[in-house]
Amino acid sequence: MSELLARHRAVMPAWLALNYTEPIEIVSGKGNRVIDGDGKSYLDFFAGILTNMIGYDVPEVREAVERQLATGVVHTSTAYLLRGQVELAEKIARLSGIPDAKVFFTNSGTEANETALLLATYARKSDQVLAMRQSYHGRSFGAISVTANRAWKNNSLSPLNVHFLHGTDRHLTQFAGLSDADYVKACVDDLRHVLATSVSNDVAALIAEPIQGVGGFTMAPDGLFAAYKEVLDEQGILFVSDEVQTGWGRTGSAFFGIQNHGVTPDMLTFAKGLGNGFAVGGVVARGDLMDAPHAVGLSTFGGNPISMAAANATLDFVLDHDLQANAARTGAIIIKGLKEAAERLPVVKEVRGKGLMFAVELESPAQASRFMEETKKAGLLAGKGGLYGNAIRMAPPLTLTVDEAVEGLGIIVTALETINAEAAAQ
Numbered sequence: 001m002s003e004l005l006a007r008h009r010a011v012m013p014a015w016l017a018l019n020y021t022e023p024i025e026i027v028s029g030k031g032n033r034v035i036d037g038d039g040k041s042y043l044d045f046f047a048g049i050l051t052n053m054i055g056y057d058v059p060e061v062r063e064a065v066e067r068q069l070a071t072g073v074v075h076t077s078t079a080y081l082l083r084g085q086v087e088l089a090e091k092i093a094r095l096s097g098i099p100d101a102k103v104f105f106t107n108s109g110t111e112a113n114e115t116a117l118l119l120a121t122y123a124r125k126s127d128q129v130l131a132m133r134q135s136y137h138g139r140s141f142g143a144i145s146v147t148a149n150r151a152w153k154n155n156s157l158s159p160l161n162v163h164f165l166h167g168t169d170r171h172l173t174q175f176a177g178l179s180d181a182d183y184v185k186a187c188v189d190d191l192r193h194v195l196a197t198s199v200s201n202d203v204a205a206l207i208a209e210p211i212q213g214v215g216g217f218t219m220a221p222d223g224l225f226a227a228y229k230e231v232l233d234e235q236g237i238l239f240v241s242d243e244v245q246t247g248w249g250r251t252g253s254a255f256f257g258i259q260n261h262g263v264t265p266d267m268l269t270f271a272k273g274l275g276n277g278f279a280v281g282g283v284v285a286r287g288d289l290m291d292a293p294h295a296v297g298l299s300t301f302g303g304n305p306i307s308m309a310a311a312n313a314t315l316d317f318v319l320d321h322d323l324q325a326n327a328a329r330t331g332a333i334i335i336k337g338l339k340e341a342a343e344r345l346p347v348v349k350e351v352r353g354k355g356l357m358f359a360v361e362l363e364s365p366a367q368a369s370r371f372m373e374e375t376k377k378a379g380l381l382a383g384k385g386g387l388y389g390n391a392i393r394m395a396p397p398l399t400l401t402v403d404e405a406v407e408g409l410g411i412i413v414t415a416l417e418t419i420n421a422e423a424a425a426q
Contacts, residue, residue, distance in 0.1 A: 004037075019383070020376055029056030032397045032404055034381070042376070043408055045394040046383040050213070050245050050357075053273030054317050055397040061276050064313035068305050076305065078298045084308030091315055092284050095255060097264050102290040105282040105303030109244035109271035110138030112281040113207065116240045116267045117142050117160065119289050120205035124238065128161045128199050130191075130206040134168050134387050136214035137207060137242055146207055149214055149387055163198050165228075166190050167220040168212055180221040187220075188227050195235065205238035205266075210257025213245040216386030217352055217359035217393050225261040238289070241265040244272050244281070245357070248315070249324025249398060252331050252355025260354070273398075278310035323398035327355035330396075330405040334358060337409040345420040349390075357395045360416070365389035367419050374415035380408055 005023055024036040032055045034044050047053065054061070068074075068084075076082065089103035106112050121127055131137070131146040138144070145158035166187045169175065175183055195203070206228065211219040229239055246257030247270045254260045256268060266289060271281030282302070283290075301307075318324070335351065335358050342348040342360075350361040362368050368390050375382050385393045396408065 019381075020372060024376075031055050031057070032400055040379070042379050042381045043396075043404060043411070044381045045375075045396045045408055046381050047273075047395055047397050048277065049272070049383065050250070050395045051272045051275075052277050053248060053250075053398055054276050054314060054323070055399045058276065058314075058317065060317050061310050061313045064309040065278070065306060068309040071305075073305055075301070077300065078303065082303060082305060082308065084305055084312055085303040088303075088308055088312050088315065091312075092270070092282070096268050096284045097256075097259070098266070098268065098284055098286055099264075100287040101284050102287045103282055103284045104290065104299070105280065105308075106271070106299050107279045107302050107307075108138070108281045109242070109269060110140050110143050110281075111299065111302070112244065112269035112271055112283050113137045113143050113146070113240075113242060114140055115283045116207065116269050116285070117146070117205070119267065119283070119285060119293070120207075120238045120240060121160070122293050123289050124202050124204040124236070126202040126204045127159070128163070128201075128203045130163055130165055130194070130203060130237070132167050132208045132212070132220075133164045134212055134215040134218055135164075135207075135209055135242075136212065137209075151387075151389065152214060161199075163194050165194065165206070167208070167224055167228075168215060168218040180223070184221060184224045184227050187224060188231060191228060191231050195231070203235065203237045205240050206232055207240040207242060209242045209244075210246045210260060211251065211354065211357055213393070214385050216361065216391030217357055218386075219352065219354070220261075222260050223262070225258060225263050229263050238266040239263070240267045240269065243268050243270050245395070248273050248318055249327055250355055250357050250395065252324060252328030255324055257354075274314060275307050275310045276314040278307045280307040280311045318398065321399075324355075326400070327398050330400045330402060331355040331358065333402065333405045334409050334412075338412065341413045341416060345416050347420045347423050348416060356398060356400060357393075359385070359391050359393045360412070361386060361391045362419070363390065363423070367423070368392055370419050370422070371415050374418055375411055378411045378415065380411040382412075 026034045028035045035041050092103050093101035133148045135148045137146050145160045148164045241258040243256050249255050267285040274280050338351040342351050368384050383393045385391050
């Protein structure tokens with residue numbers, strides 16, 4: 001065991017999981033590659049859990065932060081006007097498509113989702129919330145209550161009265177073999193049944209990830225949330241799209257994941273990639289919802305000058321370089337290659353994804369761990385997830401080049417071939 005690992009285990013929580021049997025320390029990065037403490041280079045296909053969205057050591061981001069640091073002002077609080085915060089809010093409000101939108105900045109996706117839940121329950125005067133099975137929305141008390149993945153759920157207590165819906169669980173017997181249209185119909189029937197049997201009076205909101213992150217990049221078929229929203233609108237139930245992992249063009253086919261369903265939500269939460277490593281999250285919501293709470297509120301560090309400098313530079317970079325189109329182009333190379341390989345590799349149960357957000361589901365958690373070690377050895381970083389711990393999830397920076405996509409695909413397929421051969425030999 002390394003000296004740093006021993007120190008980590010002595011002072012950090014046991015539940016703070018580390019990747020790999022021999023965890024690594026990342027000490028430097030450039031472009032879409034990082035270097036560990038032993039000098040080994042890796043092509044990064046996990047990007048700090050989808051957070052280093054445009055790679056490492058990006059001059060535009062670094063220079064924007066350095067300009068702000070040079071002013072001597074790192075923090076002022078929201079008691080004063082913050083030009084960078086206003087400028088970023090204007091961009092996000094416009095991109096969201098939400099009418100009369102306003103934006104509130106936080107430090108993380110967890111805080112963003114907590115804020116959205118507060119706004120929804122306040123507006124509807126109800127503690128009843130709908131969420132999706134297999135979902136993950138953060139680690140706080142409220143966010144855990146709308147999380148439906150036992151591996152991440154530490155507490156059965158909840159400030160909310162939550163009911164969970166179908167939509168990403170087509171592996172269950174009752175949905176096996178259904179077409180997209182029939183599956184959507186079954187899910188909508190279940191939603192109507194939940195509203196008729198399991199709730200009392202008004203429901204505040206449905207909160208959903210367009211593609212479930214911790215869930216292993218499981219996703220509802222396009223159009224399901226549009227069908228859900230028709231039902232929600234009948235009763236005035238709000239819709240919150242958790243775009244912490246799916247925002248900013250990552251899916252390739254839409255700038256925000258929910259747009260793949262043809263839906264404009266009432267609220268949209270964001271975080272992770274927007275700051276390209278700097279802490280930033282937030283909520284964009286209809287102005288009437290955002291303005292409604294009667295009590296004063298703030299986020300001490302949310303939207304601070306440093307994070308706003310980084311986020312403005314990152315978002316401008318994404319838009320100026322049309323990284324949504326690049327995600328579609330490079331993601332298609334990888335997903336197509338993985339699906340072709342899966343046809344001859346029985347250990348691969350499913351390949352799924354959109355753009356630069358894709359997953360490989362294996363037969364067992366042990367195989368997923370084996371994959372992590374094999375790709376690490378070959379110089380590629382990936383992540384694990386899934387309800388059953390057997391999914392490999394990957395989301396490279398949106399700046400991934402075609403050559404890097406081909407390189408990464410080769411490493412992944414080679415690792416899968418190794419695991420498949422080992423399984424066949426058993």
